[in-house]
Amino acid sequence: MPGPFPQTPDLSGFNAPVRIECDLEELIVEGEIPAEIDGSWYRLGPDPYFPPSREDDIFFSGDGFVSRFQIRDGKASYKRRYIQTDRLQNDKAAGRSLYGAYRNPFTDDPSVQGSIRGTANTTPVFHGGKLLALKEDYLGMEIDPDTLETRGWWDFDGKLKSETVCAHPRIDFDTGEMFIFGFEAGGLCSRDVSYAIIDKHGELVSEQWFEVPYVSWMHDFVVTQEHVIFPVFPHTTDLDWLKAGNHHWKWDPSLPTYVGIMPRYGSVKEMRWFKGPAWSGFHFLNGFSDGNKVHMDFSVMRTSPFPPVREASGVPFDMADIQIPYMRWTFDLSQPGEGWTETPLCPAVGDFPRIADKDHMKDYEIGYYINYDPANGEPLMCGPTYMGFNTLTRMNVKEGTHTSFTMGPGFTFNEPIHIASKQPGHEGYLAMVVDLHEEWLSDVVILEAAHIERGPIARIKMPKRLKNQIHGVWVDSARRRGEL
Ligand SMILES: [Fe+2]
Numbered sequence: 001m002p003g004p005f006p007q008t009p010d011l012s013g014f015n016a017p018v019r020i021e022c023d024l025e026e027l028i029v030e031g032e033i034p035a036e037i038d039g040s041w042y043r044l045g046p047d048p049y050f051p052p053s054r055e056d057d058i059f060f061s062g063d064g065f066v067s068r069f070q071i072r073d074g075k076a077s078y079k080r081r082y083i084q085t086d087r088l089q090n091d092k093a094a095g096r097s098l099y100g101a102y103r104n105p106f107t108d109d110p111s112v113q114g115s116i117r118g119t120a121n122t123t124p125v126f127h128g129g130k131l132l133a134l135k136e137d138y139l140g141m142e143i144d145p146d147t148l149e150t151r152g153w154w155d156f157d158g159k160l161k162s163e164t165v166c167a168h169p170r171i172d173f174d175t176g177e178m179f180i181f182g183f184e185a186g187g188l189c190s191r192d193v194s195y196a197i198i199d200k201h202g203e204l205v206s207e208q209w210f211e212v213p214y215v216s217w218m219h220d221f222v223v224t225q226e227h228v229i230f231p232v233f234p235h236t237t238d239l240d241w242l243k244a245g246n247h248h249w250k251w252d253p254s255l256p257t258y259v260g261i262m263p264r265y266g267s268v269k270e271m272r273w274f275k276g277p278a279w280s281g282f283h284f285l286n287g288f289s290d291g292n293k294v295h296m297d298f299s300v301m302r303t304s305p306f307p308p309v310r311e312a313s314g315v316p317f318d319m320a321d322i323q324i325p326y327m328r329w330t331f332d333l334s335q336p337g338e339g340w341t342e343t344p345l346c347p348a349v350g351d352f353p354r355i356a357d358k359d360h361m362k363d364y365e366i367g368y369y370i371n372y373d374p375a376n377g378e379p380l381m382c383g384p385t386y387m388g389f390n391t392l393t394r395m396n397v398k399e400g401t402h403t404s405f406t407m408g409p410g411f412t413f414n415e416p417i418h419i420a421s422k423q424p425g426h427e428g429y430l431a432m433v434v435d436l437h438e439e440w441l442s443d444v445v446i447l448e449a450a451h452i453e454r455g456p457i458a459r460i461k462m463p464k465r466l467k468n469q470i471h472g473v474w475v476d477s478a479r480r481r482g483e484l
Pocket residue numbers: 167168219282283471
C-alpha cells in the first residue's frame with residue numbers, strides 16, 4: 001500500500017495530488033455563459049499517482065493528467081483522466097514509484113532502466129485533427145479528444161527524428177501550419193536542437209537540426225510570419241550533474257544568454273546569433289517581424305523562478321530578480337552579435353500569457369497574462385514557484401495601458417485561455433480556473449476580454465479542488481469540425 005505523500009511545498013497544500021478520474025455533468029453555473037461559446041477546453045498538468053521515490057521530488061515530475069471542460073448551450077461538463085504513459089503503467093505494475101529525480105534516468109529503479117520516462121504533463125495542443133499532450137522530455141502523447149483515452153506516442157508517422165518535442169508548438173492560424181522544436185533532441189544532455197514544420201493536415205514537411213552553445217531549458221520559442229527565434233537561457237545541465245543524482249536543471253548565471261534567429265522557411269545555416277548577459281524566461285506572448293527588426297514579448301527574469309532549482313544551484317533569492325516589467329526585446333538582423341533593444345511594455349510582473357489566435361505572429365495590440373500583485377494579498381503557496389498568481393492583466397501594447405482583475409486575498413489564478421467571439425468587433429472572452437484557498441475548492445470564471453475589470457460574467461462551480469494545471473488550450477467546436 002502506498003505511503004503518504006511528503007509534506008513538501010511541491011506536494012502539499014494546493015500542490016497536493018488530487019488523484020481522481022471523473023465525469024461531471026451539468027456543472028452549477030452562476031451568471032450566464034454566452035450562448036456563442038461552444039467548444040472544449042483541455043488542460044494538462046502533473047498529478048503524481050504514487051508517492052515519489054524521493055522526498056525532494058518536484059512539481060514538474062508528476063504523472064500527466066488531462067481534463068476537459070466542454071461548454072455548449074450555456075452548460076458545462078468536466079472530464080478528467082490520467083495519461084497512461086509507459087512510466088505510469090510501470091509504476092502501477094509495481095505498486096510504487098520506480099522513477100527517481102526529475103528527468104534523471106540515473107536515479108531510477110534498475111527494473112525500469114531504459115524505459116520511456118515521458119510524463120506528457122505540460123501542454124495540450126490540437127492540430128491536424130489530433131489532440132497531443134506534450135512535455136519537452138519526449139514525444140507528444142496522442143489523446144482521444146472525446147474520451148480522453150490515451151492513444152500512444154506520436155512521431156508523425158515515423159517521420160520525426162528528434163527524440164523530443166517542445167511543450168510550446170506555435171501555430172500560424174492563417175496558414176494552419178504548426179512549428180515545433182525539441183531540445184536535447186539527440187539524447188540526454190545533447191546540444192542538438194530540432195526544428196520541424198507540420199502542415200495544416202498534420203504532415204511533417206521538414207525537420208532540421210542545429211547545435212546550441214550549451215544545453216538549455218528551451219521551454220518556449222517564438223515564430224513570426226517571417227522568422228523563428230530560439231532563446232537560450234542558462235538553465236542548464238550536464239551528465240556529471242545528473243550522475244551525481246540531481247534533478248535535471250541547474251541555474252548558471254555565469255553563462256551568457258544566446259538568441260538564434262533564422263527565416264522560418266529557411267535553413268538552420270542562416271541562423272544569426274545574438275549574445276547578452278544571463279537572463280531567464282519561459283513563455284513568450286508573441287513576436288513579429290518588421291523588415292530587419294524582429295520583436296519578441298515576454299516575462300523576463302534575472303534568476304530561476306523555481307526554488308528547488310535555485311537551492312540546488314546555490315543561488316540566493318532576491319525578489320528584485322523577478323520583479324521586472326513585461327518586456328519587448330528587439331533584434332536588428334543587420335547587426336547580429338552583442339546585444340538587443342529592451343523596451344518595457346507593462347509594469348505588471350507576471351507570466352502565462354495569452355493572445356487571440358488571430359493575432360499570433362503579427363504586430364498586435366492586446367495581450368493577457370496573470371501576475372502576483374502584493375496589493376491583492378499575501379503570497380499563497382501554489383504552483384512550482386510557491387507563489388500563486390492573484391491578478392489577471394490585460395495590456396494594450398500600443399497605448400501602454402493596462403487593466404486588471406483580482407478576487408482579493410485567498411484566491412490564486414491558473415493560466416487563462418482566450419475564446420474568440422463570432423460577433424464583429426467583439427474582443428472575445430477569457431476563462432481561467434481559480435483556486436479558492438479558504439473553501440479548498442476551485443471555480444472557473446469567464447470574463448469579457450475587453451472588460452476584465454468588471455469581473456466574471458459567469459462562474460462555474462466545481463465540487464472538488466482541481467490540481468494546479470500547467471497549460472491549457474481552447475478548441476472551438478467549429479475548429480474541431482475543420483471549419484476554422
Ligand atoms: Fe510552459
